Amino acid sequence: MEDRVQLAQSKIPSLPNSPAKKIPASSDGPYVVVLNLVDRKPIEALVLLMKEIRVYKPPGFPQRRNASASILGIECLTFVFERIQDSIEEDSVSTLPKLAVFCFKEMFSVLKKIRSLLEFCINGSKIASLMLVERTSITFSSFLKELSDLLRYFPWGALGTSVSATxxxxxxxxxxxxxxxxxxxxxxxxxxxxxxxxxxxxxxxxRDALFDRGRVEELFNKLSIWSFEARVNEIKMLQEEITTRGKYMTKTTSLIEFGDIASSSSSEIHGLELRHMTQIQRLIESSPQALNAQSRMQ
Incomplete structure (x- = not known):
């Protein structure tokens, strides 16, 4: 497995500060409020974002351990920053020390990326997530390392004695x-x-150019996608991921942004993965159960 990790690492350039992955409509309102708040009350914005993240339930697979570690760490940080929020006189970019404001905003940026990655693993296509399992694991580690670096230089003293003495x-x-x-x-x-x-x-x-319906059924079962509706939903999410990846293949840098996941700069690798995902989609759609489910939902 170490060889696979090293190979995946060699294909990943520095992680871009790309926009967060689109989140479900049900949380658009609070999330937009948090985004607008960070430039005025950074601590409150951090606390609100952490509270949204800490209620996530880790997926059964993939990335269960990485997601659990991220959520647990952020849950602990939520408690810390709630106490800081209660201890300071005013949460405002105009009154907080510049170093503290910088640290808060950088931390907010990292938490946004972790949030997007969790969304991808929890609510996205299981097949797409598994196809990127090595890169996603490396990205989790990279984001947590960024968070750790920010915590190392956290300016306790700049926040006043009521905080630094705690x-x-x-x-x-x-x-x-x-x-x-x-x-x-x-x-x-x-x-x-x-x-x-x-x-x-x-x-x-x-190789065979044939669809084995028995293998399709077995694949669904291994992915714990049992119901007709869940299988159709997996197809739709996989289609969205394929579309997302395809949009970026025409760029000269050949850098495909998959939410906040930085992929390889090799167009050959991208083409292989895209073809794989497209073939999976064809394989799933050939299943009579999936077709039956689609007709039921129409």
């Missing part, structure tokens, strides 16, 4: 920082096996 908060933040530092890159063996199973099915399809 040793318990500093100790809790230090624990979160250490947790982020030791997390490292983790790729679940079960996720890798599912990834390899999907690739095997695609390659077999390309």
């Amino acid at each position: 040793s318990s908060l500093q100790e809790l933040m230090d624990l979160v920082k250490q947790g982020c530092e030791i997390t490292g890159i983790f790729i679940d063996d079960a996720d890798l096996k599912l990834h390899d199973t999907i690739v095997f099915e695609i390659e077999k399809l390309e």
Whole structure:
């Protein structure tokens, strides 16, 4: 597995500060409020964003451990920043020290990226997530490292004695920082096996040029996609991911942004993954159960 991680790392350039992945309409309102708030009351914006993230439920797969570690760390940070919010006289960019404001805004940016990555893993296409399992794991590690670096230089003293004297908060933040530092890159063996199973099915399809409906059923079961509606929804989400990746393939940099995931700069690799996803879509859509579900939902 270490060889696979090193190979995936070699294909990932520096992570871009790309826009956050579109989130469900049900949370658009609060999220927009938080985005508008960060330039006025950065601590309140941080607390609100953390509260949104901490209620996420880690996916059963893939990325369960990485998602759980991220959510747990942010839940602890929520407590810390709620106490800071209660301790300072005024939460305003005009009154807070410039260094603190800078740190808060940078932290907000990292949390947005973690939020987008969690959205991708929890609410996105399972197949797309598995196809990018190695890169997604590396990206989780990278984002947590960014958060750890910011916590290391957090300006306690600049926030006044009421905050800097609170040793318990500093100790809790230090624990979160250490947790982020030791997390490292983790790729679940079960996720890798599912990834390899999907690739095997695609390659077999390309060789045989035939759709094996039994294999489609087995693939759905391995992905824990049981109901007709869930299978149709997986097809739709996979189509969206394919469209997202395809839009960026014409760019001269060949950099495909998958939410906040930075992909390889090799167009050959992109083309292979895109073809794989397209073949998966054809494989799934050939299933009579999926077709039956589509007719029911129309």
